[in-house]
Amino acid sequence: MQKTTTKPDAATTPRRGRPPDPAKHQAIIDATRALFFAGSTKALSIEGIARAAGVSKVTVYAHFGDLQGLVRATVLAQRAEMTAILDQLPTDAPGLRRTLIEFGGVLMEFLSSEGFVTMHRMVASQASQQPWLGPLIYREGPTATRDKLADILAEAVRRGDLRAHDCTLAAEQLLGMWQGLQTTGLFSGGCPRADAPTLARRIEQGVEVLLRAYAPEPAD
Secondary structure, three states: OOOOOOOOOOOOOOOOOOOOOHHHHHHHHHHHHHHHHOOOHHHHOHHHHHHHHOOOHHHHHHHHOOHHHHHHHHHHHHHHHHHHHHHHOOOOHHHHHHHHHHHHHHHHHHHOOHHHHHHHHHHHHOOOOOOOHHHHHHHHHHHHHHHHHHHHHHHHHHHOOOOOOOHHHHHHHHHHHHHOOHHHHHHHOOOOOOOHHHHHHHHHHHHHHHHHHOOOOOOO
16 A cells, blocks of 8 residues: 655745744745735735845745745734734723723724725735635634634633623624724725724724623623
8 A cells, every 4th residue: 555645834844954034034024014015916926025025035935935824924923913902901891891992993993004905905806816815814814803802702701791692703793893884995995094083983882882782691
């Protein structure tokens, strides 16, 4: 019987030689992110990214394995910056409202930014040529952000600060209330970006709806 072997994942397989240079690693991610937010299809080219980062293609491959590995690392870096606030704020009963509102502010600032809208349009235009791109960004971006929010809600349930509910669904509903029709309007060019007071009001009201909907049952 012929022995079947599994090819190691290029992004996780240890490489021989000198360890990757952290400065070059960050420069490559920064360049990729800048290209995405500029709506440049060079963000989907190892050669274009290498040129923007001032490194060789070999260096890019050495750090990230392939283009998908690089795009995933870039999305993870952006997500980590946004969700870091959730790890810094209190999540007990008095602090839960504040945490959700402050995170909503950070998230909506990003989702309504010109760079995000430009990137989203570019990704949509490349969906047929790069079928892996949309699912990767959806999985590591929106889905992971929803799951992070769901974990916070689940912890509040365990503490008794919220009654039991489908935390994943509730997190998705909260994200939907925050975004409303604005996201679709921005992508299509059909509406202007909401001003800061409008965004703040939408975020606070969405949080209030969620907290009231899943408030603990009153004691008998």
